[in-house]
Amino acid sequence: MGVLPTTGDDLDLIAFQFNVQPGLTHKLDIDRDRVRGMTDGRDAVLQAVYLILNVERYAYPIYSRNYGSELSDLIGKPKNYAMSEIKRRITEALMQDDRITSLSDWDFEPGRKSVRASFVVHTIYGDVEATKEVDV
Numbered sequence: 001m002g003v004l005p006t007t008g009d010d011l012d013l014i015a016f017q018f019n020v021q022p023g024l025t026h027k028l029d030i031d032r033d034r035v036r037g038m039t040d041g042r043d044a045v046l047q048a049v050y051l052i053l054n055v056e057r058y059a060y061p062i063y064s065r066n067y068g069s070e071l072s073d074l075i076g077k078p079k080n081y082a083m084s085e086i087k088r089r090i091t092e093a094l095m096q097d098d099r100i101t102s103l104s105d106w107d108f109e110p111g112r113k114s115v116r117a118s119f120v121v122h123t124i125y126g127d128v129e130a131t132k133e134v135d136v
Helices: 039-054 077-096
Strands: 025-029 034-039 100-110 112-123 126-135
Touching: 025 039, 034 039, 039 077, 039 112, 039 126, 077 100, 077 112, 077 126
Parallel strands: none
Antiparallel strands: 025 034, 100 112, 112 126
16 A cells, blocks of 8 residues: 555545745845845835846855846947847846746946846736846
């Protein structure tokens, strides 16, 4: 007599229940460089977008190799190349977060030594606008 089901019919008897856990995280006061309580939902996603875009991937061993964005090596690259890479790299970085479903409405403003990317982040909590200025 086995413990595991042996046929597909036995699997119908097994019920799975998934519980959504809150995504509580420490709320950062970016301007004052300190923690101010806890947050979740849309505010937590906004904070995650900010952090992902401002942490250079592979630079800090405390973060997973999947966390952060790779933008610092675009310095000195042609602006047209940099704009296409910014879009690809930011999309790749943010899509690691399962609360983010897609990005759209990209707009690029080339400056003298930088490119400012503006875009919409579509999340499970609604859409949010984001910007990132990248030195090139």
